Amino acid sequence: MSYIIEIKHITKEFKVLNRHEGLKGSLKDLFSRDYRIVRAVDDISMNIAQGEIVGYLGPNGAGKSTTIKMMTGILQPSSGEIVVNGQIPYKNRTRNAKEIGVVFGQRSQLWWSLPLVESFKLLRDIYEVPEAEYRAMLDLYRSLVDIESLLHKPVRQMSLGQRTLSDILAAFLHNPKIVFLDEPTIGLDVSMKAKIRTLIHALNREKQTTVILTTHDMGDVDALCRRIVIIDKGKMLYDNDIEHLKRFFGSYRTLKIRMDGDLQQSAEAIAQQMPEFRVSADTDWISVLVDEEQASVMAVLARLQERYRIRDMQLEEISTEAVIKKIYEEGTQ
Amino acid sequence: MHRGLRFYFCIYRKILAQDLKSKMSYRADFIISTIGMICTNISGFLSFWILFQNFPSVGGWSYYEMLFLYGFSLVAMTPVQCLLDNNWSLRYQVFSGDFVKYCFRPMNLFFYYQSEVFDVKGLGQMVFGIGTLIYAWVHLELACTAWMVLKLVVYLVSASLVMAALQNAAAASCFWIENSFYLLDLVMRFKDYAKYPMTIFNPVFRFVFTFVLPIAFIAYYPSLVILRPEAVPLLSWLSPLIAILLFYLSYKIWMKGAAGYSGTGS
Known part of the structure; x- marks a missing residue:
């Protein structure tokens, strides 16, 4: 079986300056070469198949974002191998970008002043989505959520929930093989959370898109993920089915x-x-x-x-x- | 991935059209910023005029020659003002981590980042600059041949490239330094000196403005080719090449900074 994401023993280390306290300490830091190595991700391996929804969990500072950044090509692993979609993400950042979609909970990637539909059109051109596919995608969106009211609204006038919804739709627009969702339901009300979960689930089912989801909301996990991966302090703690998790205890x-x-x-x-x-x-x-x-x-x-x-x-x-x-x-x- | 110029041109045109549309919808904002731009230019011109009421020439340059230099630098700054204005917010975006959003699109990062903002006010400045240039041109009784116009255009473009290079490099420093605003501000303040002939500065500053912070290439060296064709220093003739080199270097610095960028905590 071939996997869409293959990660073999990746480690990421950061060099951090040992900071001293107080004003005197700050002055000392200015000239200090006193570094220590922090291992944010420590020997993590996993394989993810096409069409899976994987919940990537861990307490704050566990190394989730660092792993996601390595998968998207923003960070280069200190050691280990990572292959996404047959390519090494760090080496082919732009090519990798064409096959993935990314959503950060609170950071919209849409054009702030443009109505949503214009953002969609720009994305269609940037990702070179054929017109027929673009229309089909919009039809699919229409069948899943009420987007008519959103299409002509500038992104900056949207509520957080509407914006998140729009960002998720935008991330799926070019029919990427993998979508990374970083805390997509953060700060949203109960009904919007439910809406977004339904949407993610439907898009995954319709398009067989692999979804990597980081969240602190167990509602997201229960609603979406069959498989979960838990890391803490950079180390992998658990990688298996969610049912297995309960039996495990x-x-x-x-x-x-x-x-x-x-x-x-x-x-x-x-x-x-x-x-x-x-x-x-x-x-x-x-x-x-x-x-x-x-x-x-x-x-x-x-x-x-x-x-x-x-x-x-x-x-x-x-x-x-x-x-x-x-x-x-x-x-x- | 390598994408053709056509692709980028097409995308830029579409973003620009949308951006203008949305800007026009904020009418008051549009009118106020236009008035502001006009006032800035008039006051700049006024202080220039007052200066020449008191001194007949500056560093051996006549009023109209200085006016030419002034108009030249205004026009040369237009592309930077219009196209690269987003450099000013680079620092905030890098610091807050918002910059990471630009890293996920399958196109040139520099292009994508800069395409997000088009400053319309720059166009007004260009109109003002062209007016000044023509006015000075006529009074200096310069010939209006194709050769002269070609020289003007080539040297305007190279002046713009130098300007852009300085701004790019200063803005990109935020990838390495936290308080990069001072650097960007410093460069933009020094750019005002580009409006004066280098002969008025002492040799130390002349050296600095030529080889360290090459603002002399924004207006002085290129204008010499047109104003003083009989005694053009080698640096003037070379300024298009130097401009291309500087711009390329600044682009590489910018991209290197962006490639090393990995965002904030989460």
Whole structure:
């Protein structure tokens, strides 16, 4: 199988000046040659196939942007090999640019003073999109979102949501093989987020475009990504399916029940009865963290019902957010 | 990827047309900036005129010769003002990280960046400059032959290239230096001296303006070819070549800076 993006053991190091504090320190820095090497990306390898949507996650400063910059050809890796679309991005920056689309959450790449449709026409000329394909693309856009109201509006008059939407449409316009989306839903309201996720999903499906998505919003991940890659401190922590991620931490579900009487006491009693599960109580609910490899939630519920009068119950899946948080905090070990 | 001139010309024309359209839609802004431009030029001319009310000649140059130099430098600055005005905001864009957006288009980065801004005000300056040139031309009783016009055009173009080179190089310094504004500002301030004949400066400044900050090539050396054809220094004849070389170097510096640019944190 051939991949559209192949990354083999890339590392990126930056030389950073050791800064001193205070005014005196600043003066010292002026003449200082006291550098240290910071490894922003440390031996990362991955292969991405055509048509995948990959969620590229990591806490702030993990090295996500640096990796994306290497994939788009803005940065050259210190070592390792990276091939995008059969080419080395850094060496063929402009040629690589023709096959990719890039969206940065808060930075519009459209012409600020032009109406959207004029930006589209310019992009059509720059990327040399044949007229028929351009029209077909616009028709596709029309079928996915309401763009008529946006087409004749100058970009600078748009809301952040409209601008992001426009930027995403612009990035897909030349039917690139890969689109990089850097925090596309940052700062947007709930309905706009949903709209944008639907749009990305549809464009990926229609055009088989590979999408690399960095985000801090787990809603984006749940809605779009089947595969996720997590890095922290430049090192790869995880690269696999999103379902696998949850199993990776055991198949836990939280059973929450409500009953009469003192919840704290009941919780202690349940904990004695089922020492294999973690039981806790707050003012409204008793929570039982059930490891489904040991017993099914239904079996646990049945056992509880024999002894208590359960008035209400809830079942909580472990959220992607919780898993990711756990990985950020504890790693995969 | 190598794209032909035709491609770039075509793209530029389209961006320009759109840009003008959107500028016209802000009528008040357009009118005010036009008035501002006219006032700037009139005041520049006025101080020039006052100077000559008191001194009959400057450094052996007559009023009309000086006027020619003045008009020449105005016209020569027009392309820089109109086409390369975005150099002024390069610093902000590089500092804030917005510059990274220019790096993802499949075309020449320098072209793409500069194409985003076209300063219409420069055209007014050109009209003013041409008027001054013709006025001086007539009063100096210069011949109006094809040869003279050709010389004028060639030397105007080379003067523009020198101007552009200085601005490019100064602007590109922001890729390496954080506070590059002072450098750009410095160059633009010194460019005002281009309106005067180099003979008025002492040898040290003459050397600086010829070999370090070559503003003498903006108006002085090229004008000599037309005004003083009997005693033209070698540097005047060479100024078209020097101009092309300087522009090419400044372009390379600019592109080198841009190629090394990798944006801010995220």
